[in-house]
Amino acid sequence: MKEIKKQTDTNRKRLIHLKDISYAYPGGMLVLNHMDLEFFRGDRLGLVAPNGSGKTTVFHIIMGLLKPLSGYIELFGSEKKEEKDFVDVRKRIGLLFQDSDDQLFCPTVLEDVAFGPLNLGKSREEALDISKKTLEFLGISEFENRITFKLSGGEKRLVALATILSMEPEILLLDEPTTGLDEKTRAILTKIIQETDISYMLISHNADFLYECTDNIFTIKDGRVINQGKMYRHSHDHIHTPSFLPDHGHGH
Amino acid sequence: MIKEPFAIGNSWIHRLDPRYKICFAVLFSVTVAVFEQFPSLVTALVISVCLACLARLSIKETAKRLAVVAGFLALVWIMLPLTYEGEPIFSIGSINFTRPGIIFAAQISLKSIAILLVFITLVATMSVATLGYALSALKIPDKLVFLLLMTYRYIFVIENEYRKLHRSAKIRGFSSKTNIHSYRTWAYMVGMIFVRASARADRVYQAMRCRGFSGRFFCLHEFPSHTRNIIFSVIMLIFTTCLVVLEIKTGL
Ligand SMILES: Nc1ncnc2c1ncn2[C@@H]1O[C@H](COP(=O)(O)OP(=O)(O)OP(=O)(O)O)[C@@H](O)[C@H]1O
Ligand SMILES: [Mg+2]
Numbered sequence: 001m002k003e004i005k006k007q008t009d010t011n012r013k014r015l016i017h018l019k020d021i022s023y024a025y026p027g028g029m030l031v032l033n034h035m036d037l038e039f040f041r042g043d044r045l046g047l048v049a050p051n052g053s054g055k056t057t058v059f060h061i062i063m064g065l066l067k068p069l070s071g072y073i074e075l076f077g078s079e080k081k082e083e084k085d086f087v088d089v090r091k092r093i094g095l096l097f098q099d100s101d102d103q104l105f106c107p108t109v110l111e112d113v114a115f116g117p118l119n120l121g122k123s124r125e126e127a128l129d130i131s132k133k134t135l136e137f138l139g140i141s142e143f144e145n146r147i148t149f150k151l152s153g154g155e156k157r158l159v160a161l162a163t164i165l166s167m168e169p170e171i172l173l174l175d176e177p178t179t180g181l182d183e184k185t186r187a188i189l190t191k192i193i194q195e196t197d198i199s200y201m202l203i204s205h206n207a208d209f210l211y212e213c214t215d216n217i218f219t220i221k222d223g224r225v226i227n228q229g230k231m232y233r234h235s236h237d238h239i240h241t242p243s244f245l246p247d248h249g250h251g252h
Numbered sequence: 253m254i255k256e257p258f259a260i261g262n263s264w265i266h267r268l269d270p271r272y273k274i275c276f277a278v279l280f281s282v283t284v285a286v287f288e289q290f291p292s293l294v295t296a297l298v299i300s301v302c303l304a305c306l307a308r309l310s311i312k313e314t315a316k317r318l319a320v321v322a323g324f325l326a327l328v329w330i331m332l333p334l335t336y337e338g339e340p341i342f343s344i345g346s347i348n349f350t351r352p353g354i355i356f357a358a359q360i361s362l363k364s365i366a367i368l369l370v371f372i373t374l375v376a377t378m379s380v381a382t383l384g385y386a387l388s389a390l391k392i393p394d395k396l397v398f399l400l401l402m403t404y405r406y407i408f409v410i411e412n413e414y415r416k417l418h419r420s421a422k423i424r425g426f427s428s429k430t431n432i433h434s435y436r437t438w439a440y441m442v443g444m445i446f447v448r449a450s451a452r453a454d455r456v457y458q459a460m461r462c463r464g465f466s467g468r469f470f471c472l473h474e475f476p477s478h479t480r481n482i483i484f485s486v487i488m489l490i491f492t493t494c495l496v497v498l499e500i501k502t503g504l
Contacts, residue, residue, distance in 0.1 A: 060458075087466070107384070111381070
């Protein structure tokens with residue numbers, strides 16, 4: 001079994017604290033209902049819940065893209081309320097959107113990956129350097145000059161990941177990072193995520209991936225986030241695994 | 253998919269600095285547009301064909317583009333000789349074909365084909381992205397340039413949404429006929445395309461903000477200097493000057 005490197009509870013720094021958050025889309029029902037969530041430095045958290053239960057919504061609230069109806073948001077130790085409070089936060093948290101088409105908008109891959117670093121105030125040379133390194137790190141250097149919107153779904157996924165990694169964030173919020181990836185690419189991604197020292201929270205419906213990449217599983221029920229605890233092999237039953245798929249080979 | 257068939261290539265023309273290509277394409281076109289003499293017009297056409305050969309453009313794709321103009325020119329050839337005042341060259345019944353009309357139509361044809369060829373050769377041999385950066389390097393206002401780049405991106409988005417919707421209608425057995433059901437389906441589709449494209453635009457903007465976008469764009473592109481740009485400029489200047497001299501001489 002791999003060693004889980006995690007600081008002791010006492011010196012863990014709280015990076016995200018959501019308290020009593022309620023949210024409803026305009027004209028819709030309450031998606032989040034007095035929800036609480038705490039996220040610490042070094043956390044590797046999985047968020048697993050049925051479709052439409054509000055996972056993406058939680059991420060967007062953390063990024064300040066959606067404004068909760070009520071509640072308290074504390075990020076990196078200070079309260080965030082208005083749009084201007086979030087400007088800084090967005091530079092420190094990397095959100096991988098559920099749909100890569102939302103994320104990519106520059107004509108070429110390299111430009112898209114360099115967009116973040118340039119916005120962070122890096123010089124052109126630095127930005128190019130970081131971007132090339134990030135692409136290389138993800139093993140997609142050859143995509144450099146390709147047109148972003150002409151990539152395949154899986155290729156877009158990797159490039160989208162590159163665009164947020166190039167900003168060197170302190171927290172990653174990954175919204176279904178493995179969708180559209182084939183076995184091999186998913187294995188590469190799993191390895192990258194396992195090896196990163198960035199704290200992250202990820203949404204996934206893939207039991208194997210969750211098992212390999214997260215220490216702790218949360219779920220959303222009736223608009224609240226619930227800690228499901230550590231993920232063990234025998235806890236697979238609780239995770240959304242389509243019954244028509246063959247057993248993944250996780251004997252008990 | 254919107255293709256950029258000419259942008260792919262590695263000819264001498266492709267490797268030129270895009271800024272020079274744009275400048276000389278504009279200079280050549282403006283000059284040729286005011287020409288009236290046939291010797292200079294024919295020479296201009298010959299020059300543009302030579303440039304096209306130099307860029308090793310696909311004959312098939314070029315012909316496709318020219319065919320579009322040919323349709324327009326056919327209209328010119330029908331309309332002008334009939335409607336222009338002047339000495340009739342021949343008549344069918346009471347319909348007169350006038351000499352000035354035919355001359356005018358011939359001028360328009362030569363001009364438009366020469367200009368179109370030069371634009372295909374010099375401007376379409378770069379991707380729209382490069383075009384954008386070259387324009388911004390030529391001090392075209394940033395807002396206009398990014399309007400161009402974003403328009404280009406959203407044409408893809410809209411086209412993609414259209415394809416998805418059309419496909420989903422098709423796989424459910426929809427085939428367009430002249431009946432109310434078809435009209436309604438089309439109306440839904442058009443409506444959905446715009447709703448979806450605008451929702452997409454919102455999300456792309458959110459993603460941009462997440463990557464630190466604050467209203468300022470940064471440009472990654474650099475155009476290294478190379479002697480071929482000088483050679484190209486000299487050649488184009490000589491060509492254009494010769495054309496102007498020829499035009500003035502024959503016009504006297
Ligand atoms: N833009 C929107 N406008 C209105 N309602 C929305 C919007 N986006 C999501 N919803 C609703 O909010 C609820 C939660 O959506 P959310 O996208 O957070 O779900 P999710 O858990 O991420 O689901 P999935 O697993 O399918 O990605 C859903 O019931 C959805 O119908
Ligand atoms: Mg979601």
